[in-house]
Amino acid sequence: MxxxxxxxxxxxxxxxxxxxxxxxxxxxxxxxxxxxxxxxxxxxxxxxxxxxxxxxxxxxxxxxxxxxxxxxxxxxxxxxxxxxxxxxxxxxxxxxxxxxxxxxxxxxxxxxxxxxxxxxxxxxxxxxxxxxxxxxxxxxxxxxxxxxxxxxxxxxxxxxxxxxxxxxxxxxxxxxxxxxxxxxxxxxxxxxxxxxxxxxxxxxxxxxxxxxxxxxxxxxxxxxxxxxxxxxxxxxxxxxxxxxxxxxxxxxxxxxxxxxxxKSVLPWEEAKIRILNASHSCIAWAGTLIGLSYIHESTQTQSICEMAWEYVTQDVIPSLTPSPLDLDAYRDVVLDRFRNPYILDTNQRVAADGLSKIPGMIAPTLIECYNRGQIPRATAVLPALFFLFMERWHEGDLPYTYQDGILDANAMHARFSAADPLAEFARDEALFGPLAGKPNFEQLLRDTVQSLRTWITLQTNETVVSQ
Incomplete structure (x- = not known):
């Protein structure tokens, strides 16, 4: 120096x-x-x-x-x-x-x-x-x-x-x-x-x-x-x-x-990108879909917090083990940080750039689960949430402007105007790499999206009743 x-x-x-x-x-x-x-x-x-x-x-x-x-x-x-x-x-x-x-x-x-x-x-x-x-x-x-x-x-x-x-x-x-x-x-x-x-x-x-x-x-x-x-x-x-x-x-x-x-940041970056960043996006997309504005509100919603917890626990931790980090403790610290009611971090900010986050932060866990013979049910929730989020975007029904540096708006609108938008989504190599076009992965996404549609309806009705 x-x-x-x-x-x-x-x-x-x-x-x-x-x-x-x-x-x-x-x-x-x-x-x-x-x-x-x-x-x-x-x-x-x-x-x-x-x-x-x-x-x-x-x-x-x-x-x-x-x-x-x-x-x-x-x-x-x-x-x-x-x-x-x-x-x-x-x-x-x-x-x-x-x-x-x-x-x-x-x-x-x-x-x-x-x-x-x-x-x-x-x-x-x-x-x-x-x-x-x-x-x-x-x-x-x-x-x-x-x-x-x-x-x-x-x-x-x-x-x-x-x-x-x-x-x-x-x-x-x-x-x-x-x-x-x-x-x-x-x-x-x-x-x-x-x-x-x-x-x-x-x-x-x-x-x-x-x-x-x-x-x-x-x-x-x-x-x-x-x-x-x-x-x-x-x-x-x-x-x-x-x-x-x-x-x-x-x-x-x-x-x-x-x-x-x-010498190498690999253990730290893998834990951070998969546990913190991917969970953050999961929470933002889910919270937006049921009418919430802030990350802490979304994380404090038990069913959303469980989605993130299950994703990390069931799929990410096995993918990153062994690790020099205590991954269970890191998961719990991350979720506690997301619950912080004083930060007032918006779902809009965290929901951004999903088209880069799916391949960069989420698809690796999907692929690794399949490679070890496990069906990544907990991880599939994340791209399924993003699909429903972008469906709302297509319909002009998001409560804010979605920001994504690589979004081709015309192409995305065309995708959701197709006869089977979910098939188009599941077969997108830019998002899912080697999983694109695999029938078992496409079916997993279909089942997950359908389950989430039911969850959104129930959560929305609960919100209306509580108001």
Missing amino acids: DNQQQRVWMHIGAGSFHRAHQAWYLHRLLMQGDTRWSIALGNIRNDANALLTALEKQNGEYILETVSPAGERKYERVTSIKKVLPWDEQLSALVAQGAATETGVISFTVTEGGYYLDTEHKLDPKNPDIQADLLGEARTIYGTLDRILRQRIKQKSGPVTLLNCDNLRHNGERFRNGFLAFLALKGDMAMLDWVKNFTSSPNTMVDRITPRPTADIAPRVEEKTGFKDLAPLMGESFIQWVIEDDFIAGRPALEEVGVEMV
Whole structure:
């Protein structure tokens, strides 16, 4: 690690999660007196311009409110973002900072769908955004990094770590494979060789539930701290970050602030993605279908909590055993976190990006159950819930806008207008890989969907009666 030179950690993706997670850890280092690294924050798209403007006015500082399941609130002024990179169509500030010699890490949070991977975890070259970037645009992380690193080579700025901080299994290597495939499609062999030799892409596991900021946070922050914050946010008190220690150009002393630096993140990421992320989506889809708005309400509904518990207990834990983690205890901690009534995390936020979550977080457990001769009845509930959720979307009957980075709305409407939408769904290789088209899997989905239709009717009637 460099002891003298001031170094920059540039982050792409000006969302709440980065500010509640990676920026918080870097802030803790600053509070310990280690001022060698600071963050420069930017965005690929113009949808964060208001936030970037607010942060610029506050010199990058903001208040993070955390709340425990017991309702204990804490307030901390996060100071690690020392440079806010303004957005323009050419991403000029992002390119300039990413190409600068002092930038040793470029990290990113662009959501699961932002990597444009198919069920084989390969880059989907047919996607319109990828096609545009192959022609020189910068709509995706690939086109953006291509532009940044091209300038970095020109300036002879040296190696840099490319750090994926999204909920994606094997996130570093899958991003890297996608990026190398992108460069190969461009036919840029010189750039391809440079990336192979002068960048590293460690796998990481990140965890902190961070809902979208709501209007009540700013007044509470001002009351408690006296700071009239234009960009406050709130997250749960729990936090975790596990990173493979493979930084090619130096790194902050993250182990000093509780980050777990390991040789392989595999046990942690598998547990987190399958137990936390997949259960989270299950709860959000189920809660939405019976008229609930928040994750804690949905988790506190016994039948929904049982769906998640059974999915983990019956199918996931056998798939992940043996593990260095206590998986039963991890399951119980996760469900307790979801019950936190103070977080006010919405079903809308967690329900997003299902088309990436099914193949990435849920299909592996389905496949492994079949491979060991077990019928994955508990896991089948999750894609069945998503089918019913998207059926509501098709009918225009969701209570909110569904957000999905890879949703082709016309194709999805066509699927649900077909004679047998469930057959179309069950035979989708992009969702289910080798299970697509298998009669026993399709029948399992049919039976599960029918059972869930009955459950939804009963739950809805109970809600009406209780009102």
